[in-house]
Amino acid sequence: MHIVIGAGVIGASVAYHLARAGAPVTVIDAGRIGGGTSGSSFAWVNSHNKAPRAYHDLNVAGMRAHAALRECFGDAPWWHGGGTVEWESIAPEAYRAKVALLQSWRYTAEWLDHAALHALEPDINLGAVGDAPVAFFPDDGWVDPVVYSHALLTEAKRLGAQVFQHLAVTAIRRQGSRVTGVATADGATHDADVVVNATGRWADQSALPLDLRIPLAPSAGLMLFTPPLAHGVQRVIFSPRVHIRPDGAGRLLICRNDLEVTADAELDRCSPEVTGLLAAAREVLPLLRHVDAEALRVGVRAIPADQFPAVGPSPGTKGYYSVVTHSGVTLAPFLGEAVAEEILNNTVRPELASFRPQRFFS
Numbered sequence: 172m173h174i175v176i177g178a179g180v181i182g183a184s185v186a187y188h189l190a191r192a193g194a195p196v197t198v199i200d201a202g203r204i205g206g207g208t209s210g211s212s213f214a215w216v217n218s219h220n221k222a223p224r225a226y227h228d229l230n231v232a233g234m235r236a237h238a239a240l241r242e243c244f245g246d247a248p249w250w251h252g253g254g255t256v257e258w259e260s261i262a263p264e265a266y267r268a269k270v271a272l273l274q275s276w277r278y279t280a281e282w283l284d285h286a287a288l289h290a291l292e293p294d295i296n297l298g299a300v301g302d303a304p305v306a307f308f309p310d311d312g313w314v315d316p317v318v319y320s321h322a323l324l325t326e327a328k329r330l331g332a333q334v335f336q337h338l339a340v341t342a343i344r345r346q347g348s349r350v351t352g353v354a355t356a357d358g359a360t361h362d363a364d365v366v367v368n369a370t371g372r373w374a375d376q377s378a379l380p381l382d383l384r385i386p387l388a389p390s391a392g393l394m395l396f397t398p399p400l401a402h403g404v405q406r407v408i409f410s411p412r413v414h415i416r417p418d419g420a421g422r423l424l425i426c427r428n429d430l431e432v433t434a435d436a437e438l439d440r441c442s443p444e445v446t447g448l449l450a451a452a453r454e455v456l457p458l459l460r461h462v463d464a465e466a467l468r469v470g471v472r473a474i475p476a477d478q479f480p481a482v483g484p485s486p487g488t489k490g491y492y493s494v495v496t497h498s499g500v501t502l503a504p505f506l507g508e509a510v511a512e513e514i515l516n517n518t519v520r521p522e523l524a525s526f527r528p529q530r531f532f533s
């Protein structure tokens with residue numbers, strides 16, 4: 172038996188691939204499917220600012236795995252392609268060099284002049300773009316993470332997996348150096364050959380023994396959601412002061428990945444963080460001038476202490492495997508497949524070599 176703790180994009184992906192390979196799986200989540208960070212994410216699938224090369228390549232593997240998964244499911248209602256249009260506030264030569272480096276790594280990118288940008292995204296105020304070079308990345312997209320998690324867990328259940336929601340894991344059970352299962356809040360115990368920690372931002376919680384926790388450096392991001400609007404935005408708009416994408420039924424999601432707020436901040440529409448973000452969005456999309464945010468959401472990122480994914484066993488312990496990462500929406504389908512393969516076949520995936528949890532314990 173394999174127990175996966177956590178039913179966000181990561182836990183759902185691991186459970187799906189374990190179940191697909193014929194392994195018995197139980198998924199246990201303290202809340203609802205996708206109710207953690209996965210439910211409060213910008214969810215952009217990309218590999219733009221992902222240095223060093225090994226991390227960039229991991230994200231590209233995530234993008235490819237998204238494409239393979241779509242082929243597998245046929246109907247993939249969680250996926251939205253269309254690419255990204257991007258310009259930055261750095262010097263034009265620096266931005267051109269950055270895109271050229273991505274291209275040299277075989278990341279598809281093309282340059283857009285104002286006419287081409289207008290043809291793709293007619294609602295963008297070209298005055299806000301100014302003289303900045305604009306790049307188009309056609310292979311990027313974004314995901315509805317809760318729809319994704321639900322679809323993968325539904326398929327896992329069809330293949331025999333069990334999924335428990337609103338049931339917290341309260342302890343990891345061990346015999347000597349081997350993890351043997353978990354205890355849950357209802358007083359039950361569950362035996363397992365392998366326990367997978369996919370608890371994201373909670374991967375350092377006290378329910379886990381000290382040597383099985385992943386040290387985290389979480390940060391929180393603010394997202395604004397508009398009411399349904401008559402707009403033509405089709406893709407991710409990544410501009411210097413604001414990032415915008417559609418969020419279904421005419422809504423737009425407005426965010427800025429380097430704008431950090433406190434996780435328990437009680438923000439409202441008058442908070443400077445909110446008004447500042449909305450002002451930046453109005454500059455890029457004038458159609459927002461008379462529109463206020465309908466909802467605000469603060470998401471807490473699942474970031475291991477050195478910013479990079481922590482994927483693999485913990486040193487000195489058998490039967491326990493962690494999968495904790497930022498950029499988890501991009502990485503989830505690849506990590507799900509690679510982790511299931513490592514667990515079931517006892518293999519070592521070279522793509523994961525730089526990202527082992529061991530680095531935190533040596």
Ligand SMILES: Cc1cc2nc3c(=O)[nH]c(=O)nc-3n(C[C@H](O)[C@H](O)[C@H](O)COP(=O)(O)OP(=O)(O)OC[C@H]3O[C@@H](n4cnc5c(N)ncnc54)[C@H](O)[C@@H]3O)c2cc1C
Nearest residue numbers: 177179181201207208209212215340371392470498499501
């Ligand atoms: C503002 C913001 C913007 C982001 N933008 C992007 C982006 O553009 N692109 C991208 O790829 N990524 C992005 N991310 C990151 C991405 O969303 C996360 O990496 C990903 O959602 C993490 O998924 P997860 O499954 O690991 O965690 P979660 O979705 O948090 O799932 C963990 C689950 O574990 C459960 N759990 C915790 N403890 C227990 C317990 N004791 N017992 C049982 N269950 C437990 C929780 O209930 C939760 O459901 C963003 C994140 C934020 C916050």
